[in-house]
Amino acid sequence: MREITFREAVVEALDIAMQRDPKIFLLGEDIGYYGGLFQATQGLMQKYGEDRVMDSPISESAILGAGIGSAIVGMHPVVEIMNIDFLPVCMDQLVNQAAKMRYMFGGRMKIPLVIRTTCGAGRGGAAHHAQATHAAFMHFPGIKIVAAATPHDVKGLLFTAIEDENPVLFIENKMMYNMKGEVPEGYYTVPFGKAAVHREGKDITIVATMRMVHKALAVAKEMEAEGVGIEVIDPRTLCPLDKETIIRSFKKTGKMIIVDEGNRVGNFGSEVASIIAEEAVEYIQAPILKVTAPHVPVPYSPVLEKEVYIPNEDGIKRAVHKVLEYA
Amino acid sequence: MAIEVVLPALGLTVEKGKILKWLKKEGQTVTKGDSLYEVEADKVTTEVESPVSGILRKILIPEEVEVPILTVVAVITDENEKLPEKYLTMGTATPERIEKPALPRIQEPSVLVTSGPTEIKAPPAARKLAKDKGIDLLSIRGSGPGGTILVKDVESFLSMERQAGARILATPTARKLAEREGIGLASVKGTGISGRVMKADVVGAKAAVRPGEPKPARISVKAPSVSTYQLGQVIPMNSIRKVIAKRMAQSKFTAPHIYFFNDVDMEKLLTLREEILTEFEETEGIRISINDFLIKAVALTLREYPLVNSRVSGEEIRIFPEINVGLAVAMEDGLIVPAVPRADQLGLGEIARYRADLVDRARQAKLTIEEMERGTFTISSLAQFDITFFTAILNPPQSGILTVGKVEERPAVRDGKMVIRRMMKEGLSVDHRIIDGAVAAQFLQSLKKKLENPYTTFLRF
Numbered sequence: 001m002r003e004i005t006f007r008e009a010v011v012e013a014l015d016i017a018m019q020r021d022p023k024i025f026l027l028g029e030d031i032g033y034y035g036g037l038f039q040a041t042q043g044l045m046q047k048y049g050e051d052r053v054m055d056s057p058i059s060e061s062a063i064l065g066a067g068i069g070s071a072i073v074g075m076h077p078v079v080e081i082m083n084i085d086f087l088p089v090c091m092d093q094l095v096n097q098a099a100k101m102r103y104m105f106g107g108r109m110k111i112p113l114v115i116r117t118t119c120g121a122g123r124g125g126a127a128h129h130a131q132a133t134h135a136a137f138m139h140f141p142g143i144k145i146v147a148a149a150t151p152h153d154v155k156g157l158l159f160t161a162i163e164d165e166n167p168v169l170f171i172e173n174k175m176m177y178n179m180k181g182e183v184p185e186g187y188y189t190v191p192f193g194k195a196a197v198h199r200e201g202k203d204i205t206i207v208a209t210m211r212m213v214h215k216a217l218a219v220a221k222e223m224e225a226e227g228v229g230i231e232v233i234d235p236r237t238l239c240p241l242d243k244e245t246i247i248r249s250f251k252k253t254g255k256m257i258i259v260d261e262g263n264r265v266g267n268f269g270s271e272v273a274s275i276i277a278e279e280a281v282e283y284i285q286a287p288i289l290k291v292t293a294p295h296v297p298v299p300y301s302p303v304l305e306k307e308v309y310i311p312n313e314d315g316i317k318r319a320v321h322k323v324l325e326y327a
Numbered sequence: 328m329a330i331e332v333v334l335p336a337l338g339l340t341v342e343k344g345k346i347l348k349w350l351k352k353e354g355q356t357v358t359k360g361d362s363l364y365e366v367e368a369d370k371v372t373t374e375v376e377s378p379v380s381g382i383l384r385k386i387l388i389p390e391e392v393e394v395p396i397l398t399v400v401a402v403i404t405d406e407n408e409k410l411p412e413k414y415l416t417m418g419t420a421t422p423e424r425i426e427k428p429a430l431p432r433i434q435e436p437s438v439l440v441t442s443g444p445t446e447i448k449a450p451p452a453a454r455k456l457a458k459d460k461g462i463d464l465l466s467i468r469g470s471g472p473g474g475t476i477l478v479k480d481v482e483s484f485l486s487m488e489r490q491a492g493a494r495i496l497a498t499p500t501a502r503k504l505a506e507r508e509g510i511g512l513a514s515v516k517g518t519g520i521s522g523r524v525m526k527a528d529v530v531g532a533k534a535a536v537r538p539g540e541p542k543p544a545r546i547s548v549k550a551p552s553v554s555t556y557q558l559g560q561v562i563p564m565n566s567i568r569k570v571i572a573k574r575m576a577q578s579k580f581t582a583p584h585i586y587f588f589n590d591v592d593m594e595k596l597l598t599l600r601e602e603i604l605t606e607f608e609e610t611e612g613i614r615i616s617i618n619d620f621l622i623k624a625v626a627l628t629l630r631e632y633p634l635v636n637s638r639v640s641g642e643e644i645r646i647f648p649e650i651n652v653g654l655a656v657a658m659e660d661g662l663i664v665p666a667v668p669r670a671d672q673l674g675l676g677e678i679a680r681y682r683a684d685l686v687d688r689a690r691q692a693k694l695t696i697e698e699m700e701r702g703t704f705t706i707s708s709l710a711q712f713d714i715t716f717f718t719a720i721l722n723p724p725q726s727g728i729l730t731v732g733k734v735e736e737r738p739a740v741r742d743g744k745m746v747i748r749r750m751m752k753e754g755l756s757v758d759h760r761i762i763d764g765a766v767a768a769q770f771l772q773s774l775k776k777k778l779e780n781p782y783t784t785f786l787r788f
Contacts, residue, residue, distance in 0.1 A: 254452050254478065282455035285478050325472045326450065327479075 001184065007177040009151040010040045010116075013158040014078065016187055018048055021076060024162065025052045027063055028080030028116075037082055038118060038177050060089040064115065068098050068167075071113040076162060084119040084171060085131045098167040099142030110165040114158075120173040120211060120261060121310050127297035130305075132261040134171050134209075135268040138238050144168045144192060145238040149213040151181035153236055156190030163189070173210040173261070193240035197249070201229030204323055205249040207272050208234060208259040212291075212311060216259050219316045228324065238268060246272060247280050254285030255326065257319045259311055264295040286326030289319040329411050330379045332401040334394055336465055337368045337696065344368035345393040345566070346400065351383045357403065364400070370567045370663060371696060379403055384410045449476035456481045461648045497524035504529045567661040578723045582639070582758040586718045587771050593734050593749045596620060596781040611676035617734075619679040621706055622652045624777040624784060625729060626670035629704055632770045634762055636703050638724035644761045653702030653722065654682060656689040664722055665694050666702030675785060710734060716752040726762060729774075730754035 004012070018024050026041060032055040035042035045053035056063045060081055067079040081087055087094060098111055121130035137143055146161055146168060148154035154172065161168040198213060199220050208216040213234045220230035231249050235241055250256050256276055258269030269290035276288055291311045299305050306312075334344050344366040351357050351364075362374040363383070377383075381403040388400040402414050447464045449457070453476050457464050460481070467484045469476035497505070497512050501524045505512050508529065515532040517524035556562070564572065600615060607615050629636040629650045637646040653666035665685035667678055688694050705722040708731035716732040732752040739748040753774065757767045777784040 254450075281451045283452050285450050285452040287450075326475065326477055 001182040003180045004151060004183050005177065006148075006151045006154055006172070006179045006181070007038060007040050007042075009155040009181075009183045010158065010172065010177075011042055011044065012183070013155040014041065014044060015047070017078075017159060017162050018044070018052060020187070021162075023074065023076040024078060025054065025070075025075060026078050026080065027054045027056050027066060029056055029058055029063070029082050031055060031080050036080065038172075038174055040116075040172070040177065041080070060086050061093060064090040064093045064098070067113050067115070068093060068101070068111060071111045071167075072101070072109050076112050076114075078114040078116060078162065081115060081117040083125070083129050083131075084117045084133050085128050087115075087117065087133070087137075094143070094167075094169075095137070095140040099140050102166065103142060111167050112162075112165045113167045114161045114164075114170055115167065116170045116172065118172050118174040120175050121293075121298045121305050122175040124300065124302055124305065125298065126300040130298040131263075132173075132210075132293070133263075134169075134238060135260070135262045135266055135271070137169055138268065138271060142167065143239065146170045146192070146236070147209050147238050148172065148236060149176075149196075149208075149210050149234045151179065151183045153190050153196065153234075155183055156188050157192075157236065159187060160189045160192055164192070171210070176211050179214075190236065192237045193242050194236065195242035195245040196234045196236055197231065197245065198234055199230065199232040201231040201253070203229045203253055203327060204255045204257060204320060205231045205233060205246070205253045206257045206259060206316070207246055207269070208232060209238070209268060210261065212259040212261055215311065215313050216316060219313050219320060222313075222317075223320060228320065230320070241271075241275075243275055243279070246275065250276055250280050251283045254283050255323045256288045257291060257316070257323060258288070259291045259316055261293055261311060264290065264292045267292045286323045289323060291315045291319050328405070329384070329408065329414070330381065330403045331399045332363060332375075332378060332403060334366060334388075334396050334398050334400055335375060336396050337366070337371070337373055341368045341396060343393050343395050344373075346388055346390055347372060348390055349386055350374070351377075353383055353386050355383050356406075357381065357383050367566050368396075369570050369696075370661070370699070371694075377403065381405055382408075384408075385414055387414070447476065448473060450478070453478045453481050460485055461645055498526060500526045501529045505532075508533050565660075567658075571661060574723055575720050578721045582721050582723070582726070583760060584718075584721065584756050585759045585764060585767065586754060586756050587764075587767050588716055588752055588754045589771055589775050591751045591753055591775050591778050592739065593617075593751045593778065596778055597734070597749055599781045599785075607676070611679065613676065613679040613683055615675060615679045616682070617710070618654060618706070618708060619675055619682055620778070620781065620785065621708070621729075621731065622654065622667055622670050622678050622682065623673075623675055624774055625704065625706060626650045626652050627784065628770055628774045628777060629727075630671050631773055632766060634766060635727040635757065635770050637726050637761065639726070639758065639760055640724075647703040649701075649703060651701045651703045653705040653725075654686070655705060655707040655722075656686050658690070663689055663694065663699055664702055664705050665689050665698045668701055704728070706731065710751070716754050718754060719756050721756055721758055726758040727767075727770075728756045730756070 014026065026044065030037055031041040032045035032050065032053050041053065063079050063081065067077040070077050098113060102109055102111055119132040119134060123130065134145060134147060137145055144164065144166060146157050148157050158170065161170050198217055201220065206216045206220065213232065216232045220232050223230055231253060233246060233249055258272045260268045262268055267290055269292060273288045273290065276284065293309050293311060299309055337344055347365040347367050349364045350362050357363065357377045357380065359377055359380045361377045363377045364375055366373050366375055383401060384404040385402045388394055388398065394400065402410060404410060448469065449464055454464065456478055462481065462484060464476055467476050467480050470480050471477040496517060498519065502512065504526055505515065510529060510532055512524055515524050515528050518528055519525045600617065604615065633646045636650055637644050649669050650671040651666040651668045652670040653664040655662055655664050667681045667685065670678055685698060702722065702725065704725055705728040707719045707728060709717060710731050710733050712733065714732050717730050719728045719730045721728050730753065734749050734751045736747050737750040738745050739750065753771065755767055755771045
């Protein structure tokens with residue numbers, strides 16, 4: 001199969017979706033003439049015109065507000081918030097309005113809104129442009145959260161997000177845009193709430209999100225040489241979360257490591273650990289470990305950012321060895 | 328660094344122990360593995376070994392004082408090390424102080440301890456497995472960080488138990504050598520046909536035993552002294568009597584007992600025994616007794632009625648994972664009940680050998696705690712006395728006990744005619760909390776049938 005980048009997969013999905021459905025339009029900062037900060041909307045304004053690909057003012061509240069309003073009246077907006085760090089600017093619109101409106105009005109309206117945003121450190125973005133705060137949004141019922149880890153999945157998940165009648169927070173790790181992978185031509189969907197088991201193993205289960213999936217896979221491959229079988233699970237959507245696949249794997253291995261770039265406290269992994277404790281406690285053979293960013297702002301120093309902040313293979317290996325003490 | 332010596336956990340049900348004798352004096356040099364003191368707990372006396380080498384700096388608990396398990400009883404230091412001050416203030420415990428909660432317990436986890444674990448560390452999966460299999464985690468050694476008991480530790484414990492129960496193939500030479508060297512055949516990997524243990528395997532296993540490894544605690548049951556009782560005499564209870572008193576009262580007052588009796592025609596079984604006696608002795612090297620048939624028949628019946636092979640634990644009925652039939656052995660003053668392990672799976676020869684060995688060692692006061700605690704059902708026989716039948720109190724935590732009266736010739740009606748048959752009355756006591764009359768009756772009926780049809784019963788197994 002042909003290989004394209006993560007970025008190209010996003011552009012291709014938006015392109016195909018816009019061809020299929022005239023109600024879809026894009027709105028965001030610098031997404032039109034410039035093609036998006038990460039070029040993930042490259043060429044779409046040229047193709048679909050300024051009515052369907054709109055550059056917005058620098059106001060997240062305006063972007064999300066317009067997105068919610070147009071969704072209510074029947075459009076299918078795909079809005080872009082440049083960095084997930086900026087979502088708190090329009091937090092009320094997201095978590096109190098978009099997430100709850102359909103419920104509070106007794107189902108009399110639908111909000112088929114996709115909010116694309118980026119997360120992740122690695123480009124010197126520092127404390128305001130490099131966070132991975134996806135777990136914070138899991139707390140609010142009414143928002144679906146997509147966290148794709150491969151070019152194949154990002155394209156298929158984006159189609160599913162656009163088809164969904166409810167608000168979807170679609171998160172892309174900015175360090176993955178140049179990652180290449182096999183991506184089918186044309187239209188296909190990847191379902192929400194269905195995890196991908198990228199690698200099977202009998203000894204340890206690693207649940208990893210987005211970019212961390214690849215670091216976990218690298219460690220799993222390395223550990224295989226030492227005779228340790230690591231199962232790597234990518235949930236693909238954090239909400240809905242595929243608990244069944246995670247628990248099934250855990251019941252097999254009895255050992256769990258969660259790798260996630262978010263800050264340590266209230267991390268996505270905290271939720272996974274809690275699910276295990278609640279639903280599979282009698283299978284726990286070893287401490288459930290999280291490999292995460294430390295609980296500090298993203299440092300600007302490139303050395304700190306790379307060596308200390310972003311979870312890496314060394315950290316995952318340390319966790320693996322610690323868990324293996326109980327094997 | 329100062330190392331605390333504690334009173335180890337001496338058995339599954341042991342809560343306290345009395346220090347009988349200090350074998351080392353304060354200030355004396357001790358080597359790791361030296362016997363430090365003798366402790367009496369429940370019915371046994373055990374020597375406790377020193378966990379480290381050093382100077383026995385201070386004895387905190389004097390002789391003849393009873394303290395709970397895991398109490399710090401002494402402190403060992405390096406040669407030039409002074410006794411840390413906190414032990415000075417602890418002083419020496421006196422019997423009066425012992426009754427109070429202010430015991431010199433382990434206070435800080437910073438000081439490494441001893442022979443017995445202070446707390447059980449095990450992840451939930453290991454706990455679950457142990458619970459499901461009815462294993463007490465105290466009996467398992469953890470190989471994980473800080474002595475954590477892992478799932479694999481429970482599994483290997485289980486497989487060791489299985490091995491111990493299964494018949495071990497070994498050449499006679501290997502068997503003899505293993506016995507002489509005190510090596511358990513179960514622990515030797517056999518290299519012969521079908522895993523048969525060969526002489527060379529035992530020699531290899533002997534060499535592999537590392538000298539530094541702690542030996543299992545030596546245990547001896549104190550043979551009670553003969554005494555002539557006099558009117559008006561006041562007799563302090565010895566520890567065996569205390570245990571018996573406590574257990575019998577506990578059993579009788581917590582488990583509502585119900586009793587069942589029936590008559591067993593022993594004619595065929597006695598005839599069978601008489602017929603095979605000589606040849607059995609020649610081939611198996613042991614004189615088979617009626618008790619051996621009883622043990623086997625009871626074990627087979629327990630297999631049919633597992634509820635009778637269980638115990639009450641809180642609001643759960645826990646069926647034992649094994650069938651270990653205990654045989655009450657009378658001592659001069661007291662009673663102990665060693666058990667034949669997995670009697671349902673053993674041949675009569677093996678049962679007879681086990682029984683003879685256990686009874687013999689019971690009388691010599693040489694049983695291990697395990698042998699006394701593993702029973703899941705008890706047989707109590709007064710057949711040697713002129714007793715027709717009797718009731719027995721359950722041996723806790725078990726839920727069933729069989730009583731056996733004397734065998735005597737009695738008139739019986741067979742095919743409408745009066746004949747003389749050798750008859751025996753058997754009785755069953757069960758815990759009515761968990762075993763109802765109908766189950767108990769069926770159990771006893773099935774046992775009777777087995778004893779009355781010995782060829783079917785014992786040929787099949």
